[in-house]
Amino acid sequence: MKNLYFLIVLSVLSLNVLANNVQISNLTKSGSNISFDLSWENSWYVGYSYHDAVWIFFKQAPNGGPAWQHANVTSATVDSGFSVELPSDEVGFFVRRASTGNGTATTSVTATVTGLIGAFQDIKAFGVEMVFVPAGSFYAGDGASNGRIGRGDDIDEPVNITSSGALTCGATSSDIGYAAGSCFDLPTAYPKGFSSFYCMKYVITQQQYVDFLNCLGRTQQENRVNADVTGQTVTNVFVLADEVNPFRGNVVRCDETIGYGRINFYCDANNNGTPNEADDGLSRACNFIKVTDWSAYLDWSGLRPYTFLELEKASRGPLMPVAHEFSWGSSLYTNNGSLVNAGLDNEAWSNSGIEGGISTYSDDVIRVGANAPATGATRELSNASFYGIIDIANNPGEFYVDKEETNFIAEEGDGTLSNVGAANVTTWPAFDATLTNAAKLTLSTYGISNMQLGIIGASSGCGGRGVRSNF
Numbered sequence: 001m002k003n004l005y006f007l008i009v010l011s012v013l014s015l016n017v018l019a020n021n022v023q024i025s026n027l028t029k030s031g032s033n034i035s036f037d038l039s040w041e042n043s044w045y046v047g048y049s050y051h052d053a054v055w056i057f058f059k060q061a062p063n064g065g066p067a068w069q070h071a072n073v074t075s076a077t078v079d080s081g082f083s084v085e086l087p088s089d090e091v092g093f094f095v096r097r098a099s100t101g102n103g104t105a106t107t108s109v110t111a112t113v114t115g116l117i118g119a120f121q122d123i124k125a126f127g128v129e130m131v132f133v134p135a136g137s138f139y140a141g142d143g144a145s146n147g148r149i150g151r152g153d154d155i156d157e158p159v160n161i162t163s164s165g166a167l168t169c170g171a172t173s174s175d176i177g178y179a180a181g182s183c184f185d186l187p188t189a190y191p192k193g194f195s196s197f198y199c200m201k202y203v204i205t206q207q208q209y210v211d212f213l214n215c216l217g218r219t220q221q222e223n224r225v226n227a228d229v230t231g232q233t234v235t236n237v238f239v240l241a242d243e244v245n246p247f248r249g250n251v252v253r254c255d256e257t258i259g260y261g262r263i264n265f266y267c268d269a270n271n272n273g274t275p276n277e278a279d280d281g282l283s284r285a286c287n288f289i290k291v292t293d294w295s296a297y298l299d300w301s302g303l304r305p306y307t308f309l310e311l312e313k314a315s316r317g318p319l320m321p322v323a324h325e326f327s328w329g330s331s332l333y334t335n336n337g338s339l340v341n342a343g344l345d346n347e348a349w350s351n352s353g354i355e356g357g358i359s360t361y362s363d364d365v366i367r368v369g370a371n372a373p374a375t376g377a378t379r380e381l382s383n384a385s386f387y388g389i390i391d392i393a394n395n396p397g398e399f400y401v402d403k404e405e406t407n408f409i410a411e412e413g414d415g416t417l418s419n420v421g422a423a424n425v426t427t428w429p430a431f432d433a434t435l436t437n438a439a440k441l442t443l444s445t446y447g448i449s450n451m452q453l454g455i456i457g458a459s460s461g462c463g464g465r466g467v468r469s470n471f
Contacts, residue, residue, distance in 0.1 A: 022054055022127040029123060034058065035110040038078075038095060040129060042369075043105035044388070045097035049134040052201060052388065053085070054127045055468065056111070057092030057302050057415065059215050062118035066262055068215035069117065070300075070415030076111040087470040090114070091302035091415050094130065094198065094471055126211065128301065129201040130468070131314075131389045137162045138193060138313045140449075144323035147180045147452035149309075149403070155179050158321050161309065164194045180452060184403050191306070191410045191469065193313030199306065199389050200465035202368035203398060204289065204297060206252050206267050207282035209240075212297050213252075213265045220421030221263050224293055225252075226458050232259050239265070240288035240458065246271055248460035249364030250288050251281040251343070269343035279343035285365040287396040287460050290433035292422060294399045294464040299413030299423035303466030305439070307401045307408065308451050310467060311393070315448045317386025324447045326357055327392035328379045331447075333359040339366065357383050357394070365396050365463070396463040397443040403451060405429040405438055410469045433457055 021041040028035050038054065045051040058071040072090040082105070083098040097105055139158040141148040151157045152175025159167070159176055167176045169183035177183055186192060213221055222229050225239035234256055241247035251269040266275030267282045276282060289297075298304055306314070315327035324331040336358050337350035347367040349358055357380050358371050369390050372382035383391045392398065401408050411427045418424045423431065429438035436454025441462060443453065455462060 022129055024125050024127055027123070027125060032112050032114065032116060033110055034113060034123060034125065035108065036125060037106070038109050038127065039104060039106040040127070041104050043097060044102040045100055047100070049132070050387070051096055051132050053094040053096035053130045053132065053198065055092055055094055055130050055198070055302070056109070057126050058111070058113055059124040059126070059415075060113075060116060061122040062116075063120050065118070067217050068124065070115075071113040071123070072115055072415075074112045074114050076109060078109050079107040082107045085471045087412075087468070089302075089412065089414065089470060091412065096132075124211075124215065126301070128208070128303075130198040131201050131387050133193075133197050133199055133310075133314050133387055135194060135196040136318060138316060138318050139321050140193070140309055140312050142321040142323050142325055142447065142449040145179075145447045145449040147178065148449040149451070150177055150179060151175070152177045161192055161194050161313075164188060164192055167192065178403065178451070184406055186403070187406060189409045190406060191310055191408070193307070193309040195410075195469060197306075197310065197410075197467045197469040198471060199310075199314045199387075199467045200303070201388070202390050203285045203395065203463045203465045204294075205282070205368055206250065206284045206286045207276075209286045209289070209297065210252055210265045210267060212300060213263075215300070216262075216417070216421055217419075218260070218262050219419065220417060221265075223421045224296060226288060226290070229254065229258060229263060233257055240286070241460070242288075242458075246281075248287065249281070249284055249366065250286070250460070251284065252286070278345070281343040281347070281367075283345055283347070283367040285368050285391070285395045285463055287365045287463050288458045289462050289464060290458045291399050291431045291439045291455075292433045293458075294439075295423035295428060295431045296417055296421055297464075298466040299425055300415060300417055301466065302413050302415050303468050304410065304412045304425070305399070305401050305408075305428065306467040308403060308440070308442075311398075311400050311442065312448055314387065314389050314467075315385045315392050319386060321449070325449075326359075327385050327389075327394065327448050328357045328383050329386065330357070330380055332380065333357045335359060336366075339364070353381055359394060365460075368395070370395075393442040393446075393448055397441045397453075397461045399439045399441055399462070399464040401429060402438065402440045412468055412470055
């Protein structure tokens with residue numbers, strides 16, 4: 001995620017762009033129109049069913065004030081060869097290729113925003129890489145993992161999800177069952193993965209989480225980190241890990257002296273107090289995220305949580321399951337080696353790019369996409385899902401909405417949080433970081449069909465991504 005600040009009276013300022021290869025540059029504003037150049041690497045379009053995109057949204061600070069608020073989008077245009085998808089809620093929009101191609105995508109963009117407040121506004125434009133998951137049937141459950149879903153008459157057989165209709169517990173081949181725990185009927189409105197959706201290509205990165213924190217008010221910020229930042233000074237400046245130094249790969253920090261105003265957060269992998277240098281780990285997956293942090297980030301960015309069935313669809317696609325498979329389509333994995341090029345935008349494991357996928361849960365998080373080779377990429381080499389989504393449930397583990405939350409529906413965030421920085425979409429589960437309810441965490445060592453791990457608070461293995469089905 002990248003952002004650019006437009007100071008309407010003074011100048012246009014651009015932040016360093018590293019994290020996940022989205023580049024937003026040359027931002028200008030004329031009335032309600034915001035124009036900029038957009039590019040992103042490793043883009044593809046192989047017919048509509050197989051493509052990636054960038055989700056764009058805006059934040060405004062009225063009259064240069066201290067609080068950043070969401071700005072909706074009423075229209076957007078792009079160059080020939082690209083297309084815009086503008087959702088009905090106008091929270092943001094997608095930009096994608098419109099014809100067959102792959103590699104770096106580059107286009108100019110002009111968007112018309114609404115709801116601007118004040119005579120002058122500072123504007124931040126954000127971009128998140130997404131991957132399209134088309135509508136269609138798929139198999140859920142791998143026939144082997146603990147807690148898996150399966151057919152009602154044979155839990156060792158996967159369920160073929162052939163529609164968005166209700167799934168009921170029972171003992172016939174058209175019913176569902178679970179290998180562990182109670183069985184829950186899933187009503188029609190529950191997102192089952194049959195309908196199409198966009199999924200974040202990577203998990204939330206540390207730079208993306210920093211960008212999020214820096215748009216919040218002070219009280220909101222205090223509730224979205226794990227260190228105590230309620231006073232004028234901070235001891236554990238690495239605020240997500242709640243440590244005095246970088247820990248388990250997390251490098252999100254603030255200064256020791258913060259006063260009582262909004263706090264400035266930044267990445268600092270080399271721990272020298274200079275923000276966002278080239279070796280400061282901006283592109284690393286963000287861990288130590290609580291379930292309430294995850295849901296707040298998704299609401300703020302106009303995305304939503306995904307369910308355990310959507311996670312399986314995003315991973316496996318229409319293929320038949322493999323017992324104990326990971327999101328890259330096999331049961332093979334390799335423990336990570338040592339870290340090389342630490343903190344840089346080419347950070348990798350010493351054994352990156354080998355067959356079998358690299359499990360990263362047992363060690364520090366690493367740069368998103370670090371395992372993908374420059375040439376000869378395969379799903380196993382890249383830790384990629386059937387659709388090209390990277391490291392699902394791996395680097396780090398990821399939250400998803402559990403089977404018990406049967407009232408959950410596919411409603412996206414509106415870009416606005418509560419006064420205390422919490423997600424406030426009423427149709428989402430009542431996420432509580434002090435309980436093991438509402439969401440579960442899936443880990444690389446458990447396989448994508450396992451649905452048993454609850455978690456309390458923050459952990460080095462906790463991260464996440466979001467989806468959007470309104471486009």
